Amino acid sequence: MNDAPTLIDVALLDPHPANPRIVEREDVIAAIAQQLQETGFDASHAILVRPVGGRHQIVSGHNRTTAARRVGLAQVPAWVREMDDDTAFMQLVLANAQGELSPLERGLHALAATERHGDIKGYAEAIGRPRPSVQTEVQAARVAKSCTCNFSELLDRTRHLSDIHAAPRHCWPALVARMVEGHWTVEETKAMVNVVSTAKPPRGYETLFPVDRLQELVARGEDANELIKYSIRTIDRARADMRDAQFDSDEYIARFDQWLAEHGPWDTKAMAAYAHDLIEEQRAARRAAEAKVAKLKRAVMLTEWQSMSGAERQALLAVRNAKAKLTRQDKESSIEWARWSWNPVTGCRHNCAYCYARDIAERFYPQKFEPSLVPDALAAPLNAAPPKEAVTDVGWKNIFTCSMADLFGNWVPSEWIEAVLAVVREAREWNFLMLTKFPQRLAEFEFPENVWLGATVDTQARVATTERAMANAKAAVKWVSVEPMLDPIAMDFSIFQWAVVGGASSSSQTPEWKPPRKWVVDLTARAMEAGCAVYHKTNLNLERLRDYPGFTTLEPSEPPVEFHHPAR
Numbered sequence: 001m002n003d004a005p006t007l008i009d010v011a012l013l014d015p016h017p018a019n020p021r022i023v024e025r026e027d028v029i030a031a032i033a034q035q036l037q038e039t040g041f042d043a044s045h046a047i048l049v050r051p052v053g054g055r056h057q058i059v060s061g062h063n064r065t066t067a068a069r070r071v072g073l074a075q076v077p078a079w080v081r082e083m084d085d086d087t088a089f090m091q092l093v094l095a096n097a098q099g100e101l102s103p104l105e106r107g108l109h110a111l112a113a114t115e116r117h118g119d120i121k122g123y124a125e126a127i128g129r130p131r132p133s134v135q136t137e138v139q140a141a142r143v144a145k146s147c148t149c150n151f152s153e154l155l156d157r158t159r160h161l162s163d164i165h166a167a168p169r170h171c172w173p174a175l176v177a178r179m180v181e182g183h184w185t186v187e188e189t190k191a192m193v194n195v196v197s198t199a200k201p202p203r204g205y206e207t208l209f210p211v212d213r214l215q216e217l218v219a220r221g222e223d224a225n226e227l228i229k230y231s232i233r234t235i236d237r238a239r240a241d242m243r244d245a246q247f248d249s250d251e252y253i254a255r256f257d258q259w260l261a262e263h264g265p266w267d268t269k270a271m272a273a274y275a276h277d278l279i280e281e282q283r284a285a286r287r288a289a290e291a292k293v294a295k296l297k298r299a300v301m302l303t304e305w306q307s308m309s310g311a312e313r314q315a316l317l318a319v320r321n322a323k324a325k326l327t328r329q330d331k332e333s334s335i336e337w338a339r340w341s342w343n344p345v346t347g348c349r350h351n352c353a354y355c356y357a358r359d360i361a362e363r364f365y366p367q368k369f370e371p372s373l374v375p376d377a378l379a380a381p382l383n384a385a386p387p388k389e390a391v392t393d394v395g396w397k398n399i400f401t402c403s404m405a406d407l408f409g410n411w412v413p414s415e416w417i418e419a420v421l422a423v424v425r426e427a428r429e430w431n432f433l434m435l436t437k438f439p440q441r442l443a444e445f446e447f448p449e450n451v452w453l454g455a456t457v458d459t460q461a462r463v464a465t466t467e468r469a470m471a472n473a474k475a476a477v478k479w480v481s482v483e484p485m486l487d488p489i490a491m492d493f494s495i496f497q498w499a500v501v502g503g504a505s506s507s508s509q510t511p512e513w514k515p516p517r518k519w520v521v522d523l524t525a526r527a528m529e530a531g532c533a534v535y536h537k538t539n540l541n542l543e544r545l546r547d548y549p550g551f552t553t554l555e556p557s558e559p560p561v562e563f564h565h566p567a568r
Contacts, residue, residue: 005046005077012055013047013065013076018089020101020109022151025063032067041068046077048095050088056080059088060095089113093127103158104144104151107137111145114138139165147176154180160189167193170212171219178221192219199224205232208265217266231265238275245279246318247286248311252278289315299346302371302411317419319375326380326399337500337535338400338433339393344378344423345416346404347371350437352458354484354510354563357404371405373416381427394431398452401432408436417445424448435481437462439469452477452498460487470495482523483537485515486559489523493530499523502537510562514541516555 047061056078058065068076083091093101093109101109113123120138124131140161144154146169154161157179163186164175175196179189199218201209209228217224242252259274289312300308300316308316326340335341346361347370361369381399390397401407401424407417424432425448432451436442439455447453453475455466470478480496482489484504493499501520504513520540527534536542541555 005043006080007075008049008056008078008080009075010065010069010073013049013078014052014055014057015062015065016057016059016088016092018092018109018112019058019062020092020105020112021062022102022105022108022155024066028063029067029070032064033070036067036071036073041073041076043077046079048081048091049078050081050083057088059083059091090126102155103137104140104155104161106134107139107141107158108144110134110138111141136162143172143176146172148173149176149180159186160184163189163193167196167219168212168215171196171215174216174219174221178219202228202232208235208260213264213266227266227268230268231271234268234272234275235260235265238272238279241275241279242282245282245286247282247289248309248314249282251310252282285311286315298374298376299365299367300373300375301367302347302413305373305413313415316373316375317378317415320379320382321376322379322383324377324380324383326384329400335400335403336538337395338398339396340398341400341403342377342380342432343402343404344374344380344420345372345402345407345412346374348406349409349411350406352437354504354507354513356505356507359508361404365404371409371411373419378419378423381423381430381432386429397429398431398433401434403435406436406438407434408438408441410438410441414444421445421447421451424451431477433479439466439473442469442473447473447475449476451475452479454479454481454498454500456481456483457489457491458482458484458486460489463489463491467492467495484513484559484563485519485523486513486563488519490526493527493532496527496532498533498535499527500535500537501540503539503541504559504563505539511560512539513559513563514539515559516557517541518555 041064045064047064048059049056049061050059051057059081061076061078065076090113093106110120110123114120117123120134121131124134127134137158140158143161143164144151147154154176160179161176164172164179167175175189175192178184178192182188184192196215196219199215200211201214205228209231214224214228217227238256239253242256243249245252256275256278259278260271263270265271289309292312305313326342329335329339329341346365347367348355348357349371358369361367365372386397401420406412407420424430428448428450430450433454434451435454435456437456442453442455453470453473455470457463457466457480466480470480477498478496479498479500480491480493481500481502483500483502485501501523503515504510506512517540520536520542524534524536
C-alpha cells in the first residue's frame with residue numbers, strides 16, 4: 001500500500017459503473033475547478049481509485065476528476081487501493097461521506113446493495129447510518145426507478161418519493177409525474193397517496209371495476225367516481241333495453257357482458273356504441289323471428305323446431321292467442337268424462353294400429369300426425385271458464401289435454417311440455433287430464449294440483465313399467481286408462497284413484513273391439529277392492545247377460561289379429 005498519493009494520468013481514469021451519482025453537480029464541479037486553477041490539485045484532496053485491467057477505476061472523486069479535466073490537468077493525485085467488487089461498491093458511499101451524494105443517490109446505492117444481499121439492516125450498520133433513514137431512502141429509490149421522469153427533478157424530493165412508496169406499485173409513475181408537475185408538498189403527496197390507496201369499486205361491481213385499474217385512474221388524476229357512475233348507468237340501461245326487447249335477452253346480455261370482460265367499462269363511448277349496435281341487432285332479429293313465427297303459429301313440426309334458434313323457440317312458446325278456444329266434445333263422443341279437449345301439441349310416434357287420432361290428423365291436420373307444437377292453441381284454457389254444468393258434472397270441468405298426441409313421448413321437447421304446464425298452472429279453475437304410454441318420463445316434471453295424470457295400459461305387458469313409473473309420479477289424481485283392453489289385466493290399482501275401461505272403435509287399420517265381459521268384470525272388481533273409482537266407456541259389451549245352463553253366449557277370447565302391438 002502506498003503511503004502517499006500517486007499521480008495518475010487523467011486519460012487512464014474511468015468512472016465506476018455503479019456510481020450512484022444521478023447527475024453531475026455543476027455547482028460543486030465549478031467550485032472545484034476554480035480552486036484548482038488558483039491553487040492546483042492539493043494531495044490532501046487526492047481521489048480514491050483501484051487498478052482494473054491496466055487502468056484505474058474511480059471509487060471516490062468523480063466530481064474532482066471532472067473538474068481536473070475541465071481545467072486541463074493531465075494528472076491528478078490518487079490513492080491507489082486493491083479492492084474486490086463488493087468492497088469498491090461499498091466505498092462508493094463510505095468514501096463520499098462528506099455530502100457529495102444526495103439522499104436519493106444514497107438510496108439508489110442502498111437499493112442496489114440490498115438487491116445484491118437483501119439486508120437493509122446490515123447495510124445500514126456497514127455505512128454507519130440509522131436503519132430508518134436508509135429504509136426511507138431505499139423506498140424513494142424504488143419509486144424513482146419505476147418512473148420515466150428526469151432524475152434531476154427528483155433529487156430534492158426523497159420524502160415525497162418515500163411517501164409514494166406506500167401507494168400500490170402500479171400507481172407510482174402517475175403519482176410521481178403529477179407530484180413533479182404540480183409541485184406538491186410532502187403533505188399534499190401523502191394526502192393523494194391515501195386517496196389512491198383507499199379507492200374501491202362500488203359493492204357488487206368489483207369484477208367489472210378492478211381495484212388496481214381504479215387506483216391507477218385516481219393516480220392519473222381522473223374523476224373515477226364520475227366515470228363509474230356514468231359507466232354503471234350505461235351498463236344498466238343497455239341490459240334493461242335488452243330485457244325489454246323480450247327476445248333472446250339472456251344471450252344478448254351475455255354477449256354484452258363478454259365485451260365488457262374483454263374491453264372493460266372505461267371507454268364509455270365505445271361501450272355505449274357497442275350496446276346500441278347490439279340492441280339494434282337484437283330488435284332486427286326479433287322482427288325477423290316474429291315474421292317467421294307468424295307463419296308457424298298454427299303448427300310447428302318437430303323437424304322445424306329442431307332447426308330454430310333459441311330466440312325463435314321462445315317467441316313461439318310465448319304466443320298467447322286471445323281467440324284460441326277449447327274443443328267441445330260431440331254429444332255422441334265416448335269421452336264424456338272430459339267434455340273439452342285441448343291440443344297445443346299433436347302427433348305421435350307410438351304407431352298403434354288402433355289409433356283413432358292418427359286417422360283424424362291425417363284427414364284434417366296440415367302437419368298430419370307428425371309431432372308438432374301448435375302455438376296458437378296454447379292460450380285456449382285461459383280464454384274460457386268452466387260452464388255452470390261443471391257444478392254437478394265434473395266432466396264439464398275436465399279438459400282432455402293433448403288428446404291428439406302423447407305429450408310425454410320421448411320425442412317431445414321438454415320446452416313444449418313446460419309450456420303446456422305453465423298454462424295449466426295459470427288456469428286453476430280447470431282440471432287437465434293427461435294420458436301417456438311413456439310414463440317413465442313423468443318423474444322429470446312437477447305437476448300442479450289440477451292435473452289428473454294418467455297412463456295407458458292396453459296389454460298386460462305394460463303393467464310393470466306403468467306401476468313403477470306411476471308409483472314415483474307426483475300428482476293429485478293418478479289414473480289408468482285400460483283402453484282398448486286387449487288382454488285380461490291384473491295390476492296394483494292402489495296406485496291409482498281412477499280407472500277408465502274401454503274397447504276400441506273401428507279405425508282405418510282395426511275393426512271395432514269389445515273386450516270379453518269377464519275381463520271387464522274381473523278388472524272392475526280388483527280396482528274397486530283397491531279403492532279405485534271405475535269408469536266404463538260406452539264401447540264395452542255390458543249388455544244384460546242371457547246365458548242358460550249348458551248354453552253360454554259366445555264371446556271372443558282375444559282381439560282380432562289387426563290389433564297387432566309390439567308389447568303383446
